[in-house]
Amino acid sequence: DPYANDPVRHPALKVNSQRPFNAEPPPELLTENYITPNPIFFTRNHLPVPNVDPDTYRLHVVGAPGGQSLSLSLDDLHKFPKYEITVTLQCAGNRRSEMTQVKEVKGLEWRTGAISTAHWGGARLCDVLAQAGHQLCETEAHVCFEGLDSDPTGTAYGASIPLARAMDPEAEVLLAYEMNGQPLPRDHGFPVRVVVPGVVGARHVKWLGRVSVQPEESYSHWQRRDYKGFSPSVDWDTVDFDSAPSIQELPVQSAITEPQDGETVESGEVTIRGYAWSGGGRAVIRVDVSLDGGLTWQVAELDGEEQRPRKAWAWRLWQLQVPVPAGQKELNIVCKAVDDGYNVQPDTVAPIWNLRGVLSNAWHRVHVHVAP
Ligand code: MTE
Ligand code: MO
Structure with missing residues (x-):
């Protein structure tokens, strides 16, 4: 059982699926605190939670042409200036259950709780990319992230964001190693995850293993064949995933x-x-x-x-x-x-x-x- 090593979860969570684990806090707990306590922060996993040894962990950052590739330990990441920001993370599927009431949809039946807020601490992605020699000259490029979680065929969870957002210091994209003053809990990406403020949850890649810059968006299923919006007239026989942009910023x-x-x-x-x-x-x-x-x-x-x-x-x-x-x-x-x-x-x-x-x-x- 690939899920046998998953962490123990808080009993108050409303579970939408056990394997992979997907759960949301009940509404009355969700807004009890401005900062969501780590144990009840909603969890959205597509795959088993990887067991990462913090001592041997390395983050691979593919270098720019003329730059250098990096293999960063947790200690190395801590040497970059530390930034702390409060960010709300929302899954694109939050409140999906209300859509189901109109007509059947494919997905987990999230109610209003696929959203939570934490105070994140970590290195800025732009600082790490700069050390690998990346600059904002390749304006149409994308920063691709790969998780250390993978399916039985060895395919990892992945997603990307435009390089322009990644390199913009004002966009405050983090490689976070802290959540509410604690090391990241295993369900939320221990030891390192991406936090992309203002952007859909799917791009906040957990258990981050690899970062690269490419001319095109990530080829991951979750970037190209999911997390896109379509007209109500589109069904599973007519849908063309290449016709719609990937969701990045979310609506009000x-x-x-x-x-x-x-x-x-x-x-x-x-x-x-x-x-x-x-x-x-x-x-x-x-x-x-x-x-x-x-x-x-x-x-x-x-x-x-x-x-x-x-x-x-x-x-x-x-x-x-x-x-x-x-x-x-x-x-x-x-x-x-x-x-x-x-x-x-x-x-x-x-x-x-x-x-x-x-x-x-x-x-x-x-x-x-x-x-x-
Ligand atoms: N990162 C990895 N490696 N694997 C995943 O399954 N799920 C994504 C994102 N990052 C996911 C991931 C999705 S769809 C969401 S909404 C958020 O993580 C959820 O983050 P959370 O579980 O910390 O709330
Ligand atoms: Mo999500």
């Missing part, structure tokens, strides 16, 4: 974590909580909440840390305390966020439905009963 997102769908709330006053985030460093500027299915709206209070312009890598948590009118039997709670490009979430799922169930960011709707 928000969800309600309290109360939960089907719950009964006390009359008098209700507190509504949730998260909001946008890709590409775009800040969340507002979250609107409705109790009547979207007829009337109130503006929620944004908690969590202030976001830096163009570098809003982490989510905002939000809340709204509202009176529940007497005699009200039920509430149709809805939330929607706005980012600093004034991008908004679509109101319904059907027009953004796609066969892989990615990019699910319609208004989040929760129906609750009010106690008599």
Whole structure:
């Protein structure tokens, strides 16, 4: 059993699949803390968790022509200047289960928890690439990452990002060896993973083994044959994966974590909580909440840390305390966020439905009963 060596997981996680392990924290725990505690950070593995010996670990960085290839130990990586940033990581499949309700899709049934936030520490990718002789002259090039996890044929997990993002110090791409002040947990990429702020989870390659710069995107299945969006009209007979770009930055997102769908709330006053985030460093500027299915709206209070312009890598948590009118039997709670490009979430799922169930960011709707 290739999974026999997988780590022990926190019992509070809602498991979507055991082998490979995929799990999300329950909504009420997800927004209890601005920084998600490591044991309940959502986990998305495609393969068994590799057992990496930190003493013999080496990160291979293929050098530029005229430069030098690097074989970096963990100690070597620690010698680069250390950077620390708070970054929210979201899977492209977050909230896929709502797409399934429209029409069947292929993928794990993530609810609202395939998203979490951590304070990451590590070396900057641009510093490591510079040491290997790479420069930003090859403007159309891509930085390819390979994990140390592999399938029975020996194929490793892989993904890529444009070299322009990798070399941009303002993009703050990290080779992270710390998560919330601890060495990375095994499920999250021990000993080194990529953290690409503002970019879909699939590019944050865990158990990083190899970095190379190529004229084209990674040839990995997960770069070329997955993690792409399509029209609702495209099905598995007609899909042409080469026709769509790989997902990099993600669209604006928000969800309600309290109360939960089907719950009964006390009359008098209700507190509504949730998260909001946008890709590409775009800040969340507002979250609107409705109790009547979207007829009337109130503006929620944004908690969590202030976001830096163009570098809003982490989510905002939000809340709204509202009176529940007497005699009200039920509430149709809805939330929607706005980012600093004034991008908004679509109101319904059907027009953004796609066969892989990615990019699910319609208004989040929760129906609750009010106690008599
Ligand atoms: N890296 C490797 N090596 N193997 C993987 O299966 N999954 C990717 C990404 N990096 C994956 C990987 C996907 S799709 C996501 S959403 C994130 O890791 C999840 O990171 P997490 O498990 O730390 O939450
Ligand atoms: Mo993902």
